[in-house]
Amino acid sequence: MIDQSAVLLFITVALASAVEATEALTIILAAGITRGWRSTFEGALLAIACLGVIVGIAGTALIQYVPLYALRIVVGTLLLIFGLQWLTKAILRQTGFKAPHDERDIYDKQVATLSKEKGILRGQRDSLAFAISFKGVLLEGMEVIMIVISFGLANGSQNQLGTAALAALAAVAVMTAIGAVVAKPLTKVPENYMKLGVGNLLTVFGLFWMGEGVGVQWPLGDIFLLVLLAIIFLATLGLIAYFKRVYESLTEIEL
Amino acid sequence: MPSGKTLSVIWKRVKSFFTFWKDFLVGDSPVLALGVVIILFVAYLLRGSAVLAPVSIIILVLVLITFAVWQKTKARRR
Numbered sequence: 001m002i003d004q005s006a007v008l009l010f011i012t013v014a015l016a017s018a019v020e021a022t023e024a025l026t027i028i029l030a031a032g033i034t035r036g037w038r039s040t041f042e043g044a045l046l047a048i049a050c051l052g053v054i055v056g057i058a059g060t061a062l063i064q065y066v067p068l069y070a071l072r073i074v075v076g077t078l079l080l081i082f083g084l085q086w087l088t089k090a091i092l093r094q095t096g097f098k099a100p101h102d103e104r105d106i107y108d109k110q111v112a113t114l115s116k117e118k119g120i121l122r123g124q125r126d127s128l129a130f131a132i133s134f135k136g137v138l139l140e141g142m143e144v145i146m147i148v149i150s151f152g153l154a155n156g157s158q159n160q161l162g163t164a165a166l167a168a169l170a171a172v173a174v175m176t177a178i179g180a181v182v183a184k185p186l187t188k189v190p191e192n193y194m195k196l197g198v199g200n201l202l203t204v205f206g207l208f209w210m211g212e213g214v215g216v217q218w219p220l221g222d223i224f225l226l227v228l229l230a231i232i233f234l235a236t237l238g239l240i241a242y243f244k245r246v247y248e249s250l251t252e253i254e255l
Numbered sequence: 256m257p258s259g260k261t262l263s264v265i266w267k268r269v270k271s272f273f274t275f276w277k278d279f280l281v282g283d284s285p286v287l288a289l290g291v292v293i294i295l296f297v298a299y300l301l302r303g304s305a306v307l308a309p310v311s312i313i314i315l316v317l318v319l320i321t322f323a324v325w326q327k328t329k330a331r332r333r
């Protein structure tokens with residue numbers, strides 16, 4: 001029988017990783033197209049290697065030395081903070097209070113900034129492309145590994161770490177393959193809706209594990225994750241509907 | 256004894272290390288981080304109650320997200 005929480009976990013990690021991979025890809029494309037691919041790839045590869053080391057060290061150390069209840073409190077608290085941050089921004093974007101996340105716009109700004117810098121001699125490393133690519137992949141990747149480690153360990157099972165890592169790798173591989181084929185920012189990816197979905201899921205898992213960590217007894221056990229998801233999702237829809245009306249009434253007054 | 260210049264470099268590195276983690280974890284919404292810590296504390300206090308604990312922390316999360324969105328839209332509404 002398929003474990004429902006494992007399926008939910010896979011979807012959450014894959015969606016979150018796809019969003020972060022899309023953002024990292026925009027940075028890599030901007031750096032690669034304006035400054036050259038060699039240094040850009042070197043920067044990205046070094047960042048991926050650093051992330052791998054962090055996952056290896058942190059994952060092993062956490063699972064061996066930190067008790068499960070403490071892991072759940074820390075992981076749940078962090079996920080809840082991340083989830084609510086994503087959710088707040090997603091609601092503001094859906095209602096019009098914040099401009100939608102636009103990869104094309106971010107890409108154009110990056111290209112304009114990078115193009116202004118002086119060119120480099122052939123055969124030498126472009127330190128700017130290297131740094132931009134390294135920093136971009138490391139920062140976006142940090143969120144992915146935070147989610148992978150959190151989701152992988154909070155259930156107290158090695159299998160879940162494998163499931164979480166697999167979901168992240170699959171999502172990053174798919175986004176990278178699409179990016180390599182189209183060779184331009186992935187503007188068609190419904191990032192704003194994905195962020196709304198991920199915000200909901202992170203909030204639900206964060207709340208659930210944080211509660212379990214401190215000793216709250218959730219009714220129905222793991223199935224309550226679905227109840228929580230329904231509650232948070234309906235509340236999100238309600239907030240979007242309400243604040244959309246507020247935004248529209250403000251726009252009418254301004255006109 | 257490290258020189259003043261070395262100490263200043265170390266201080267800068269330490270500061271940027273903590274700034275990085277503050278930006279990463281707290282971001283531009285300190286109210287959310289603070290709210291989650293309060294929810295954690297409430298959950299700990301009510302953990303013995305099978306009904307009150309889940310209901311309270313769910314309500315607190317809903318209040319927090321509503322407050323965070325309301326706060327972010329405040330500037331525009333003024």
